Amino acid sequence: MISNPNSTSQNDRLFRQVVPLLRAVPGLRMLSRHTHYAGHAEEMCTGLRREDFDVVIVVGGDGTVNEVINGLLGPVDGEYPDPALLPVVAVIPTGSANVFARALGFPADPVPAASLLADLIRGDYRRRICLGTWDSRWFAVNAGFGVDANVIAKVDRARKKGFAASPLRYLRVAANAWQKAQRTPPRIDVQARDSHGGELNLKGVPMMLASNTNPWTFLGPLPVVTNPRNSFDQGLGLFGLSDLRGIKGVASMAHLIGVGHNSWFQSWIQERTISFDDAVEVNLVCQEAQRFQSDGEYEGEFSSVRLSAVDEAIEVFAPMELSSSPADQGLWVTLRELLNLR
Incomplete structure (x- = not known):
């Protein structure tokens, strides 16, 4: 778990609520690290593979998500790591806009988002998503x-x-x-x-x-x-x-x-x-x-x-497939029932 202490809504009380929700997931062992400067999350994630960590949980905003993704995938050079070899990315939103988390279907409030994330990890609900690139960055x-x-x-x-x-x-x-x-x-x-x-x-x-x-x-x-x-x-x-x-x-x-x-x-x-x-x-x-x-x-x-756009660049934990097809809508109803979402 990588946390940005300068993120908009982070404080000790939040972590006292969030950490027990995650640790309640059977078999989960968690290493927690705080960022100390711009680019620190990217440094921590550079070279990580799924054999090191199954999941990287970002507690922060879109900027911290950006750093984690750039650390995991490395510079854009035409060859990209297989997403199956990288840790799955998860997010608990504590930034100002939290576009990434909210567009994936997470609530803006970090505590309900953490509760939902715990259910997703427990059920292993993940998907691959497209990412954008600009010059050598993601x-x-x-x-x-x-x-x-x-x-x-x-x-x-x-x-x-x-x-x-x-x-x-x-x-x-x-x-x-x-x-x-x-x-x-x-x-x-x-x-x-x-x-x-x-x-x-x-x-x-x-x-x-x-x-x-x-x-x-x-x-x-x-x-x-x-x-x-x-x-x-x-x-x-x-x-x-x-x-x-x-x-x-x-x-x-x-x-x-x-x-x-x-x-x-x-x-x-x-x-x-x-x-x-x-x-x-x-x-x-x-x-x-x-x-x-x-x-x-x-x-x-x-x-x-x-x-440019790179299809299926990375795996994320997400509560739904963002698709309008009838089959996927049926899957979303099933996931809501399984996860007891409201």
């Missing part, structure tokens, strides 16, 4: 240039000064970043190919996001949906806006966080919305170096980034 939930990267960079600076990464702070920072982006918008060239051979070619768009699941992120309890058909079972979903200016620019951003989901509103802003699903290869090139984020962590400034 990401689990999202990545991109533009407003989101600027927001994350500014919130990261605020956290280093001791301020909490609350939804209100994200909204305030996002509003400032949005105003700046309207004055001096980034210019991003996009080339993408999906799994069926379809292509996307765009020049000079001001915002482009890539997501490995649905939703793209959460704003408190509110899911921020960019590509509704996206999931951990297919390639990347791309979402962008062709213009941030004017009333339609404001409306497009409001639509992204849940405002105006009706046919009239969507048709009104459709001309500015860019959506591309199941992308397996993506090249993003900026006219000037721009901030880039991956899994909610600021990665620095880049002029270009290459993204």
Whole structure:
């Protein structure tokens, strides 16, 4: 179990509730470690195999999940370890957004999530999921240039000064970043190919996001949906806006966080919305170096980034198959009954 003590909701009381739930799993023996600096979780997981540990339980947010995945899989070089040889990844969400855990079907509250995870480990309910890559690194939930990267960079600076990464702070920072982006918008060239051979070619768009699941992120309890058909079972979903200016620019951003989901509103802003699903290869090139984020962590400034999707890259414990097929829906009902989920 790898825990990030700087994660949003971690404290001693939480561990007094979570650890007994996990230790109640028959046969489970657990080694617990805390991270002490950025990149520490990645260092601890580098080179680990299933013969060392059956499971790596992440107690933290999306950034700690990102480190664990990069440690287990190593640099992206065209050859990937067999998921059967790696520890299964599990997560108890204690971060600010917890997109990875919540998209897999875990509750946002870490104690119910730990209880569910204990049941999943007890029943050995696991699945393989797709992961994204950017250059030589992996990401689990999202990545991109533009407003989101600027927001994350500014919130990261605020956290280093001791301020909490609350939804209100994200909204305030996002509003400032949005105003700046309207004055001096980034210019991003996009080339993408999906799994069926379809292509996307765009020049000079001001915002482009890539997501490995649905939703793209959460704003408190509110899911921020960019590509509704996206999931951990297919390639990347791309979402962008062709213009941030004017009333339609404001409306497009409001639509992204849940405002105006009706046919009239969507048709009104459709001309500015860019959506591309199941992308397996993506090249993003900026006219000037721009901030880039991956899994909610600021990665620095880049002029270009290459993204890709790797199918069935890693095994995770998860409470359901994220599929709409009747067979899988029946399996979900069975798992709910077996695990006594509410």
